[in-house]
Amino acid sequence: MAGKPKLYYFNGRGRMESIRWLLAAAGVEFEEEILETREQYEKLLQDGALLFQQLPLVEIDGMKMVQTRAILNYIAAKYNLYGKDQKERAIIDVYVEGTADLMGLIVMYPFLSAKDKEKQLTVIIQKATNRYFPVYEKILKDHAQDFLVGNQFSWADVHLLEAILMVEEKKSSILAEFPQLQAYKARISNIPTIKKFLEPGSQRKPVPDAKYVETVRRVLQMYF
Template identity: 60%
Template sequence: MSGKVVLYYFNGRGKMESIRWLLAVAGVEFEEVYLTTREQYQKLVDDGALMFNQVPMVEMDGMKLIQSKAILNYIAGKYNLYGKNIKERVMIDMYSEGARDMMDMILILPFTPADKKQSQLDKIEKKAKENSLPAYEKALAHSQYLVGNELSCADVHLLEMTLMLEELFPTILSTFPKIQEFQKRMKAIPAISKFLQPGSQRKPPADEVYIKTVMTVLSHLFI
């Protein structure tokens, strides 16, 4: 196994996108192996690379890491994006989980049957406006960052989440001025500014090719 960080996933967002974000913010270069066939995935399983037969999988520091939360926590801890003590970490985890709950709702949208998509969109918008965004607006009322007055993985997840929400609902942040200010500060961070530029390793919203590939490679999950 080389010393390079290698990501094994599809050529799309999914569970890997938050990992890409965190590596980019940490200034870590990474390569990607895109799964396009069932045989590629099965080889990873047969080789014992996937502890629970799941992707994403990240080769890093001589390990084959799976389970997205574990991977994110490892990266955050290694690159000083996980607070100074256990109390800060639990707060970071709470804010991070809140953002991931919201993003998970968005990530399943492309796989939602057409006749149920509007209902799912309504649920996303309602949860964002009534629960998620007010909590983050309150947290940012007296601090530039969510926890400990310094950048953490929770801030990175919040930025990713709000950008995803704006793709669906362009004016959704109009009544959340603190989050708007937060977005501007975060986008000014050089590593984030670079990641937001065209041609970066950031992925676009799911398209039909991505959806078909995922369903083909992970066919056992869609039976």
Template identity: 55%
Template sequence: MAGKVVLHYFNGRGKMESIRWLLTVAEVEFDEVYLTTREQYVKLLSDGDLMFQQVPLVEIDGMKLIQSKAILNYIAEKYSLHGKDLKDRVMINMYCEGLMDLMEMIMMLIFKPDEKAQLDTIQSKAKDRYLPVFEKALSGPIFLVGNKLSCADVQLLECTLMLEERFPAILADFRNIKSFQGRMSDIPAIKRFLQPGSKRKQQPDETYVKTIKEVFQIP
């Protein structure tokens, strides 16, 4: 029998946070090993655990998985959060790809010297390109695809909460998304995850950035 899931990453959100969210919704317990030193990273490399020399790294079902999209797809498939058939899955994947594009822009903010300009770009793209898609998709259904909870719903909640941290009124004109957000937040596992003291990470700070730069030897 495989042991508990173990996540190897920094003590922060980054690309691991969507994995934390999905495991939480699937009600899968997990432990975390935080990368804090260059030596830890070098050991993972020397042990052959990082196929492309990158994290996140997730130990699950006797495997050591990398590449966040592959990890998310595996978890979604295993715990029936990836639609009922191939057509559902491709729609879910399209939604997830779009959400990840938007979330990655937010993730990178703290590494950018011109944060104000970046914020303006993110807000504009969110309101003009991304949010209208989900507002339309949720004009009738409770969930995005197949009237069933999927990883796309989980990522949409994560993404909209990230947006509201930066732009508190951004959902004012997106009532369907706001209603969806409320429904999702009432799911017991998510409600617990949103409480203080859960494994959900806070917004990145200078310590998080400093650690990443030291581990990867970024000037």
């Protein structure tokens, strides 16, 4: 029997958080090795575990996987969260890429200067309100189903809920003009595995703080 997946990352969200979300949605227990020192990172480099010298790193099914999208693809397919056929998989990819573009703006937010954060926040809210959320609002309205693709819970649903919650942390009223997304958020949040992940004490990480930013900068030597 294969052991639990093991996640190597910092004690924060970053590019690993969507992987945590997807594993949790699939009901898969996982372990984490929290990186806190440069020495831990250099050991992974010396061991050849980081193929492109980048995190995140996930040990799963005897593999040491890097590259966030490759890891997410594998998990989605393995746990039946990637549609029933090639066409559904393509649609899921489209929706996931859309939410990933929005989430990418938020992932970088903690590392910006105060002045740049103010500008970035405006961009996040503007794009969520005018570019991304209207798309999902229309999709849900047009096909009148509980889920985004094939009326079956998929990676696209996990990713969109994560994105909604991330933007709500920046502006709590962001869904005020999106009734379909409001109902969708409540519906997906109540799926047992998701509900468990949203409860206090889960492996979901909090909003990145100054300590997280400093750790990432120190370990990766991101000073410039």
